[in-house]
Structures are given as C-alpha cells and as structure tokens.
Amino acid sequence: MRILIVSDAWHPQVNGVVTSLQALIDELRGLGHQVKLLSPVDFRSLPCPSYPEIPLAWDLWRVGPAIRGFRPDCVHLATEGPLGWAARRWLKRRGLAFSSAIHTRFPEYVNTRWPAIPLSWGYAFLRAFHRASQAVLVSTERMRDEFVSQGVRRVQVWRKGVDGGLFHVRGVAPSAPVFLYVGRLAAEKNLPAFLDLDLPGVKRVVGDGPQRAQLQQDYPQVQFLGYQQGEVLAQSFAAASVLVFPSRTDTYGLVMLEALACGTPVAAFPVAGPLDVLEPGVTGVMDKELGRACLAALQLDRAVCAERAARQSWRASALEFLARQPLLDGELVAVGAAPALQV
Incomplete structure (x- = not known):
C-alpha cells in the first residue's frame, strides 16, 4: 500500500x-x-x-x-x-x-x-x-x-x-542519585518545577530550546548536556536514577517510556500523560509535590520498570x-496491499 x-x-x-x-x-x-x-x-x-x-x-x-x-x-x-x-x-x-x-x-x-x-x-x-x-x-x-x-x-x-533494541538496561544503576530531564527547553515544559527542587545528587538536562541560555544562567549547578539521540541518549537514560517529567501539558511523553525501558523510574505530576504511561508505585511516582515524587521514585524496582516498558513495541x-486509516475513497484500510488510486 x-x-x-x-x-x-x-x-x-x-x-x-x-x-x-x-x-x-x-x-x-x-x-x-x-x-x-x-x-x-x-x-x-x-x-x-x-x-x-x-x-x-x-x-x-x-x-x-x-x-x-x-x-x-x-x-x-x-x-x-x-x-x-x-x-x-x-x-x-x-x-x-x-x-x-x-x-x-x-x-x-x-x-x-x-x-x-x-x-x-x-x-x-x-x-x-x-x-x-x-x-x-x-x-x-x-x-x-x-x-x-x-x-x-x-x-x-x-x-x-518504544525501541527495545536501543532502549534497554545497561549495567548497574548509578550509586549516587542522578535526576534527569529529557525534552525541549521551553516554557510549556515547566522546567523550573524540577530545577528549583532541593534534591540530593546531580541534576542533568538533555535537550535544547528557546529557554536554554536563560536556564543555564539561572541554574549554573545543573549539567546541561544539549540534544542527544540514539545510543548516547539511551546511555543517559540508563545512567539516571530517576527521570523527572515536570510538564503539565504533554499529551503523552514518549521519553517516559524510553526511560522505563532503560530501567529508570519516573517522577511526575499526576496529570494526563504520566497518568496514562505510569503505573503508580511500580514504574513511577506521581505527586502534587514533585520533590516528594522524585525521592520516592528512587525506591522503585528498575528491573520491573524495564519489564513493563518492553511490552509496548x-x-x-x-x-x-x-x-485506523481510511482509503482516499473513504473505505477503511485492510492491513495489506491495495491498488493505488488516481487522484
């Protein structure tokens, strides 16, 4: 087709x-x-x-x-x-x-x-x-x-x-807490809700966007790693203790599924996106207090996180x-071949 x-x-x-x-x-x-x-x-x-x-x-x-x-x-x-x-x-x-x-x-x-x-x-x-x-x-x-x-x-x-061939568990979990954000650095992602938190260990940010320069100036103690893709990104997920997802407006949040496949649990607000992706207390912690969610997520079983994510191909x-696709003439697509229509 x-x-x-x-x-x-x-x-x-x-x-x-x-x-x-x-x-x-x-x-x-x-x-x-x-x-x-x-x-x-x-x-x-x-x-x-x-x-x-x-x-x-x-x-x-x-x-x-x-x-x-x-x-x-x-x-x-x-x-x-x-x-x-x-x-x-x-x-x-x-x-x-x-x-x-x-x-x-x-x-x-x-x-x-x-x-x-x-x-x-x-x-x-x-x-x-x-x-x-x-x-x-x-x-x-x-x-x-x-x-x-x-x-x-x-x-x-x-x-x-999720791409299980790329996103999977690698070695041992980090010994000291590493809290990671992955995504665009833009206002709608609500980054200060994460970066303002008083958390142990290290905060890392992977991504770029219109707010990067201002965020780097405001949060000099945070490691800003820029855009990452492929194996480098997968290693960043695996090297994190918790993926922090501060957005309140995403429709899904694919990075959560990628992090879970690498064995990394998620901390988020209890809003659409995390509520659809995460299994509370198993693959992530959702709390109106994001800092509390971050600390609680440190206790989750990383092997279980990876096993749950592996179910979604x-x-x-x-x-x-x-x-879900309609043909151009309005009929539903059968999964297979169909002759090309003249348009």
Whole structure:
C-alpha cells in the first residue's frame, strides 16, 4: 500500500513527534508498505517566530502536485502546521478522505507562551483543522475523552511504542542519585518545577530550546548536556536514577517510556500523560509535590520498570495506525496491499 504522511515536524528537529513518525515509517516499510513523507525538508521555509529551530514551509502550492504525483492509497496529516493545512485544503476540495493526529496540547502550549490567547481559541483551531478528518488519532484513552469533550469528532486511540533494541538496561544503576530531564527547553515544559527542587545528587538536562541560555544562567549547578539521540541518549537514560517529567501539558511523553525501558523510574505530576504511561508505585511516582515524587521514585524496582516498558513495541503501534486509516475513497484500510488510486 502507498501511504503518504504530511508533517511540519521532521529532522533535524528532536521531539516526540519526530521520534514517533520515524519509528512508524520504519515499521510500515518493514511491513512492505511504500511510505512517502512530505516535510519542510521538501519545501522552502522560514524560521518560526520565537522558535527558530522549527521551519515553516511557505511554497505551499507545491503540496497538491506532490500528493498527486505519489498517488497514495491513504494520507495521514500528522501536524496542524502550514503543510498540514495545505494538504487538508487540497484533499477536502476533492472530497478525499484522510486521517490526522493530535500530538500536542496545542491550546495549552500557545496559552503558556502567549497568555493573552485564551484556551478557547486554541480548541477552536483544533476543531477547525480536524473537522474534515475521518480519524483523529491520539495517544491514550484519556486524551480521546478530553478532546471529545472539547468538541473534536471521530477521535481514536493510536498508542505509541518504544525501541527495545536501543532502549534497554545497561549495567548497574548509578550509586549516587542522578535526576534527569529529557525534552525541549521551553516554557510549556515547566522546567523550573524540577530545577528549583532541593534534591540530593546531580541534576542533568538533555535537550535544547528557546529557554536554554536563560536556564543555564539561572541554574549554573545543573549539567546541561544539549540534544542527544540514539545510543548516547539511551546511555543517559540508563545512567539516571530517576527521570523527572515536570510538564503539565504533554499529551503523552514518549521519553517516559524510553526511560522505563532503560530501567529508570519516573517522577511526575499526576496529570494526563504520566497518568496514562505510569503505573503508580511500580514504574513511577506521581505527586502534587514533585520533590516528594522524585525521592520516592528512587525506591522503585528498575528491573520491573524495564519489564513493563518492553511490552509496548513500535510494530504493534504501526499495526494499530494502519487499522485506523481510511482509503482516499473513504473505505477503511485492510492491513495489506491495495491498488493505488488516481487522484
């Protein structure tokens, strides 16, 4: 089957959306499907205001011919950025079906960075983008129920996975406490909630973003390691005592699953994302007092954390993704081959 994915997020960006899409594409190709990705790499782009590492494509008139040239059996719109909107408009004008996904809490993200923009505007934006989608994919049942309550229709669950070949237990746990954060260094990630804590041992931060310079100035005692990927990132997870996840607005938090696969328990607030990923008192501790959660997580069994995470594979995630896809004529995809449609 010929599968087209349209995403405004792609390499060299480092985030959960890119990680999930790369794993999905690899698994789909391993299943014998032909996959094409339309991303900012294929277009001319400008840096996003206040977030220059995110490119925004502008020669959007090329999106339609790219879709037509690939002749896909199904199309998935992974993001609500310029490319997603351009593909949506082209498909909708021709009455062609597509699926879409909500990877981030866009209204909360925008409201955190620009408080003058109310949440209601952000949810109106999401409803407008996803209204024409035949299947709106989210990571958890909790997020499905939340977005449905906000008026988003045809929401379905597409669970994420973890790469067990890369993320696994390595050697012995650290002897002194190491508290680790992995992710973007941006306001919506709520980093001060972690960095302000009085904790024993060492604090490490892996990632980059618009707040890095200010955070390094404000917290000179913290080790800022920059972006990491692959084996280096897996070693950082394995070398940590606890992964600290201070965000209150993530829809999932793939880094939690990756840390668990390396045997590292998680400390977090009891909010959506951690509530969906963590097993309380087994793979993580969730508490309104994040410092208390960090100390309690030190006592969890690392072997059990790794065993629980190993149950979630990217192959299972890819099969679930396929089962949610509509063909361009509106019929559901059967997991297997299908003739390419003329568009």
